[in-house]
Every structure is written in structure tokens, then in C-alpha cells.
Amino acid sequence: MRGIKPGRYIEGNTVIHRLDPRTKLIGCLLLASSILLGYDAVIVAGAAVLLIGAYWLAHIRLDRIIRRMRGLWLLLGLSFIFQCALTEGTVWFEVAGVDIAREGVVKGGITVLRLLVLLFSSFLLTMTTPPIRLASGIEKLLSPLAGIGLPVHKFAMLITLALRFVPVINEEAAMVSRAQRSRGAPLHSRKASVRIKSMSAVLIPLLAASLQRAGDLAVAMEARCYSGGVHPTRTKGLRCGRADRISWIVMGMLALLALARTKGML
Numbered sequence: 001m002r003g004i005k006p007g008r009y010i011e012g013n014t015v016i017h018r019l020d021p022r023t024k025l026i027g028c029l030l031l032a033s034s035i036l037l038g039y040d041a042v043i044v045a046g047a048a049v050l051l052i053g054a055y056w057l058a059h060i061r062l063d064r065i066i067r068r069m070r071g072l073w074l075l076l077g078l079s080f081i082f083q084c085a086l087t088e089g090t091v092w093f094e095v096a097g098v099d100i101a102r103e104g105v106v107k108g109g110i111t112v113l114r115l116l117v118l119l120f121s122s123f124l125l126t127m128t129t130p131p132i133r134l135a136s137g138i139e140k141l142l143s144p145l146a147g148i149g150l151p152v153h154k155f156a157m158l159i160t161l162a163l164r165f166v167p168v169i170n171e172e173a174a175m176v177s178r179a180q181r182s183r184g185a186p187l188h189s190r191k192a193s194v195r196i197k198s199m200s201a202v203l204i205p206l207l208a209a210s211l212q213r214a215g216d217l218a219v220a221m222e223a224r225c226y227s228g229g230v231h232p233t234r235t236k237g238l239r240c241g242r243a244d245r246i247s248w249i250v251m252g253m254l255a256l257l258a259l260a261r262t263k264g265m266l
Contacts, residue, residue: 021137034258083108146253
């Protein structure tokens with residue numbers, strides 16, 4: 001149980017926690033759009049610095065999250081290796097008969113950093129925003145679509161529940177896996193066929209627990225008279241303050257800078 005569980009809400013009263021959920025949602029979209037416009041090291045580095053500053057303001061230590069993400073480094077490593085091997089350019093060195101270009105190493109490093117920024121920005125959103133306020137923010141942003149008959153409130157609640165229970169299911173899968181290994185399940189066998197067959201010992205209990213959790217959630221929502229109406233009662237409304245306006249300015253400048261560099265203006 002070492003470290004912080006990525007994606008799970010952490011109660012706090014920091015500047016980032018007090019931001020309007022709409023600000024954080026739009027900020028994540030602008031951050032993702034900025035770094036996906038192109039392989040620009042300046043924009044990606046700027047987004048990474050902003051994200052590190054946001055974690056510092058939220059009093060969330062990144063090293064504790066990284067400890068819980070050991071499996072992710074394999075994916076990042078493979079992304080880096082494929083970019084290095086498949087990108088053509090000035091040959092830097094050779095590994096096992098494969099020419100590694102200088103441009104490939106740079107592109108691979110930027111790719112890994114882009115993936116980390118996307119992942120940690122979503123973590124920051126869910127770790128500093130309560131599920132109810134996150135649902136309210138999504139509903140407010142999508143409220144214009146209600147005019148054409150779309151069930152915006154139900155859609156917002158669906159997204160919120162999905163974001164809320166992804167880290168819970170991940171933790172439950174780890175617990176089931178450890179329990180099955182203690183009973184002798186060959187989950188770490190050297191043979192891939194044995195590992196695939198033994199995964200049923202994890203997937204079946206995990207599916208059963210997920211269905212049970214969904215049923216308990218439905219009963220709890222019915223007990224609280226939740227009907228999925230378009231006009232729910234809220235104890236606290238959404239309001240943007242000075243910190244939200246500053247965040248809009250900073251994220252807007254980053255997006256404009258990314259757009260300008262993509263168009264060759266800078």
C-alpha cells in the first residue's frame with residue numbers, strides 16, 4: 001500500500017483543489033491539444049513544467065505516484081524504442097544491426113514526455129476534484145447539447161462514475177492477483193500460454209466483484225432518491241474566481257504559443 005493511488009480523489013484545500021471543475025476540464029483539454037499539435041520540445045517541456053507546478057501547488061508528491069506505476073514504464077520504454085528504431089535521419093549509433101538516428105532518439109524522448117503529460121494531467125484532474133463537482137463541471141460544459149434532447153446529466157454522471165471507479169478496479173485487480181498467487185496460480189510463469197490461461201483466475205473474480213459493486217451502487221443511488229433528472233439539487237454551485245481566470249490566461253497562452261509554433265510563426 002505504498003504511495004498514492006493514481007486517479008483517486010485526495011481531499012485538500014489547496015489552490016488547485018479550489019479551482020472550478022470547468023477550469024480544470026478545459027485546462028486538461030488545452031494541455032492535451034497543445035502537446036498533440038506537433039513534436040515541439042519547447043511546448044512539451046513548457047507543459048511539463050506547468051504540470052509539475054500544479055502538482056506542487058496541490059501538495060501531491062509525484063514520486064509517490066510513480067511508485068505505483070511500475071507496469072507503465074514498459075509501455076513507455078517500448079514507445080521510445082520503436083521511435084528510435086523506425087525514425088530515419090542522421091545515424092548516431094548501431095544496436096543489433098539497427099541504425100539509431102539522432103532524430104529518433106529526440107522524437108522518442110518527446111513521445112515519452114507527451115504520454116506522461118497526458119497521463120499525469122488526467123491524474124491531477126481526478127485527484128483534486130470530487131466526483132460530484134466533476135459531474136457538475138461536465139454537465140455545465142455540455143449543457144448547450146441539452147437543447148437538442150441529449151441526456152447531458154446522465155452522460156456526465158456516467159463519465160464521472162467511470163473515472164471514479166477505474167482506480168478502484170485497478171486496486172481490486174492487484175489484490176485478486178496477489179491472492180491467487182498466494183494460492184499457487186502461475187501468473188508469473190515463463191510460458192506465455194500458461195500465463196494467459198491462469199489469467200481467468202483473476203478476470204472471473206474481478207468481473208464478479210465489479211458486478212457486485214455496480215449493484216451496490218445502484219441500490220445506494222436509489223436509496224438516495226436519485227432519478228437522473230435534468231435539474232438536480234446541489235448544496236454548492238460552481239463559481240469561477242481569480243485563480244480560475246489566471247489559469248485560463250496561462251493555459252490560453254500555452255495553446256496560442258503551440259498554435260503559433262505549429263504554423264511557423266515563431
